[in-house]
Amino acid sequence: MRILAIESSCDESAAAVYDGEQGLLSHALFSQIELHRLYGGVVPELASRDHIQRLLPLIDEALESAKTSASAIEGIAYTAGPGLIGALLCGSALARSLATAWRVPSLGIHHLEGHLLAPQLEPEPAPYPHVALLVSGGHTLLIEVKGLGRYRILGETRDDAAGEAFDKSAKLLGLPYPGGPQLAGLAQHGRLRRYSFPRPMLDRPGLEFSFSGLKTAVRQAAAAVEALPAEHRPQHRADIALELQEAVVETLVRKSLRALEATDLQTLVVSGGVSANLSLRAQMAKAAQQRGVRVYYPRQEFCTDNAAMIAVAGHARLSAGERDVSAMGARARWSLESLGVPTAT
Numbered sequence: 066m067r068i069l070a071i072e073s074s075c076d077e078s079a080a081a082v083y084d085g086e087q088g089l090l091s092h093a094l095f096s097q098i099e100l101h102r103l104y105g106g107v108v109p110e111l112a113s114r115d116h117i118q119r120l121l122p123l124i125d126e127a128l129e130s131a132k133t134s135a136s137a138i139e140g141i142a143y144t145a146g147p148g149l150i151g152a153l154l155c156g157s158a159l160a161r162s163l164a165t166a167w168r169v170p171s172l173g174i175h176h177l178e179g180h181l182l183a184p185q186l187e188p189e190p191a192p193y194p195h196v197a198l199l200v201s202g203g204h205t206l207l208i209e210v211k212g213l214g215r216y217r218i219l220g221e222t223r224d225d226a227a228g229e230a231f232d233k234s235a236k237l238l239g240l241p242y243p244g245g246p247q248l249a250g251l252a253q254h255g256r257l258r259r260y261s262f263p264r265p266m267l268d269r270p271g272l273e274f275s276f277s278g279l280k281t282a283v284r285q286a287a288a289a290v291e292a293l294p295a296e297h298r299p300q301h302r303a304d305i306a307l308e309l310q311e312a313v314v315e316t317l318v319r320k321s322l323r324a325l326e327a328t329d330l331q332t333l334v335v336s337g338g339v340s341a342n343l344s345l346r347a348q349m350a351k352a353a354q355q356r357g358v359r360v361y362y363p364r365q366e367f368c369t370d371n372a373a374m375i376a377v378a379g380h381a382r383l384s385a386g387e388r389d390v391s392a393m394g395a396r397a398r399w400s401l402e403s404l405g406v407p408t409a410t
């Protein structure tokens with residue numbers, strides 16, 4: 066089965082074409098970063114208006130580079146949630162309209178299931194069962210994944226997501242939006258242990274996270290830097306960035322190992338935007354090697370939002386006969402655990 070997939074849950078507009086036999090044929094993406102930078106974060110209404118303009122040309126681009134005509138598309142998958150409702154509605158209305166016009170089925174996909182499946186686009190997919198650490202701009206979850214659609218949440222953040230801790234700290238250090246990758250870049254110039262930040266919830270049993278306290282620690286440290294002579298400030302900002310990254314990474318690594326122990330599993334999937342972080346990958350690799358754990362990641366470009374990951378989930382479900390049943394094509398909130406295995410509807 067050959068399908069078209071559309072992603073528009075936040076500030077990336079994307080389209081992809083996926084074939085059951087040949088795999089991913091194409092993907093096209095437009096990031097709205099420049100549009101939102103002026104405001105220091107995503108402005109939902111601007112995001113929606115931009116999706117409307119970008120999606121059709123992206124679909125044309127994806128079809129063209131897949132050398133596929135619309136008549137060869139046998140189903141359309143789109144991100145139905147969770148996300149910004151206006152942005153989601155742009156993708157879902159377009160996907161469902163095209164599906165009606167082309168007389169093919171459509172299916173709304175859970176954005177986080179897309180992130181979970183992104184590593185399956187690589188030559189060696191992660192085997193089931195496994196533990197997944199999903200670390201993105203809006204989520205920090207440890208999940209026991211028994212198979213496609215069989216998810217049990219082991220722990221999640223009580224407040225900020227890991228990506229949010231990066232983004233908010235970056236803003237406090239005067240870095241432009243989106244801060245995560247910028248902060249990681251600055252951290253490369255930092256000196257270790259010049260600052261000491263808390264490792265939230267590490268001293269307690271359980272698999273929950275809390276990152277909002279880190280923001281306060283960074284705010285105080287960043288304010289103190291302003292009192293230093295101007296020539297010392299850049300180095301201290303880099304030191305803070307490194308220590309923040311260390312605190313987040315150590316917490317993510319230790320809790321992931323704890324989740325593997327609790328479930329008696331040896332396979333870990335790390336996905337979502339923060340899985341692009343090189344320090345996280347290096348420290349996770351070291352810890353995993355010591356415990357005989359295999360770790361799987363998406364390739365760098367599929368860590369953050371994209372339509373290729375929606376296509377993998379969409380293909381698995383559409384080819385099993387699953388179809389849109391509800392008249393409502395988008396939902397801002399949607400529990401991952403409420404998904405089931407792909408079944409005909």
Ligand SMILES: Nc1ncnc2c1ncn2[C@@H]1O[C@H](COP(=O)(O)OP(=O)(O)OP(=O)(O)O)[C@@H](O)[C@H]1O
Binds near residue numbers: 227245343369
């Ligand atoms: N190299 C990096 N180091 C740290 N954080 C990063 C890096 N690259 C991206 N991020 C962070 O990843 C997040 C974006 O990831 P993603 O696109 O998966 O999230 P989202 O779609 O906004 O959120 P969600 O998927 O939860 O709805 C941002 O918080 C960004 O700062």
Ligand SMILES: [Mg+2]
Binds near residue numbers: 176180201369370
């Ligand atoms: Mg995302």
